[in-house]
Amino acid sequence: MEISASDVKELREATGAGLMECKKALIEANGDKAEAAKILKEKGLAAVEKRAExxxxxxxxxxxxxxxxxxxxxxxxxxxxxxxxxxxxxxxxxxxxxxxxxxxxxxxxxxxxxxxxxxxxxxxxxxxxxxxxxxIPAGCAGASYVHSDFKTASCVVIKGSDAEVVKTFAYDCCLHLAAFTPAYITKEDVPESFINEQKEIFKAQMDNDPKMAAKPDNVKEGILAGKIKKLLAESCFVDQMFVKDDKVSVAAKLAQVSKEAGAELSFATTKLIVLGK
Structure with a gap:
């Protein structure tokens, strides 16, 4: 049967399929546009299945x-x-x-x-x-943020008050999470296996440094402890220097905001989402 150009165009606009695909589907469906659309969808879904991997x-x-x-x-x-x-x-x-x-x-x-x-x-x-x-429970302050590339997003909920100053701080914490992408929230969240692994790495580095290797064991232990402390401060959200004030940690800023709000504040939820991770 003869298929009109207007029918092909209409089907293409409705389905987004190519012109030749639309024409073939209309021929197969004897000109029935609804049936042709169904045929195109079935073929399209089959193609989607092939691309699933x-x-x-x-x-x-x-x-x-x-x-x-x-x-x-x-x-x-x-x-x-x-x-x-x-x-x-x-x-x-x-x-x-x-x-x-x-x-x-x-x-x-x-x-x-x-x-x-x-x-x-x-x-x-x-x-x-x-x-x-x-x-975001009642009486809590919640905020969210998505970065300009839309591949990093964050959310922070603070319990204790829903005052504006707390909401602002919650939003700033969202910016902090997206900017610094900390691996952990607090030191208590850090697995012992991670700490032990880092200790082994630092020990090997010290042993390979002649000046460091010559130091007394108690000195090396102190240096090792300092390296681990610094690593945890860099890896844990509450111990990082706050994105809006690099002279205080996130935990210290939380304490400041608590005084401003006249309430005992704490983090109820801290969520960081990175595309594909």
Whole structure:
């Protein structure tokens, strides 16, 4: 049967498929546009399956803060070009909408189904790698931040007060997390295995330095302890120098803000999300 150019154009606009693919689908469907769209989708999904093993190392982190929670959706794709695509960005916002409306707290089939149409249209593997929901209890101050490249995001919830000064500090802490990406929050979070491994590295470095190797054992032990202390201060969020005031640590700044707010403050949640990690 003869397929008109207008029918092909209409199907292409509806599905995003190529002109020849649309024409072939219309011929196969005997001119039925709904059936042709179904054929294209089935073929597109089959192609998506073939691409499922391709690495998705690019993408964006989408964040939305509500009064009582912060929602993160990590949407990945194969290329940076697609990560900047307006349809891809719109899809991320839709994924946030669905997550919030349905009260979802992890990746579900609802998320995966929403990817199908864009995967077929763009012909690139995509995945919802992470869905994270952080609660902000009543009387707590919460803040979120996403970096300009949309590949790093953070969230901080401080309990004890929801005063403006505390909210501002929570936001600044989000900036700090994104800027310094600390491996741990406090020293108590650091595994003993990590400390032991670093001790072995520092000991080997000292043994290979003739001047250091000649020092008495008690001196070397003191130097080793100092190196570990410095490493922990650099690796732990609360011990790092605060991003907005490098003369005080995050913990010291928290104490200052506690006095300003007239409340005993503490970190309830500190969350750092880095794309693909």
């Amino acid at each position: 391709r690495a998705t190392s690019e993408g964006r982190i989408f964040v939305r803060k509500l009064d009582n929670k912060v929602v993160f959706v990590e949407l990945t794709c194969e290329t940076d070009f697609v990560a900047k695509n307006t349809d891809f960005i719109a899809l991320g916002e839709i994924l946030l909408d669905v997550t919030i409306e349905k009260g979802l707290t992890s990746v579900t089939e609802d998320h995966k189904k929403l990817l199908e149409d864009l995967q077929i249209k763009i012909r690139e593997n995509m995945s919802v790698r992470n869905v994270i929901v952080v609660d």
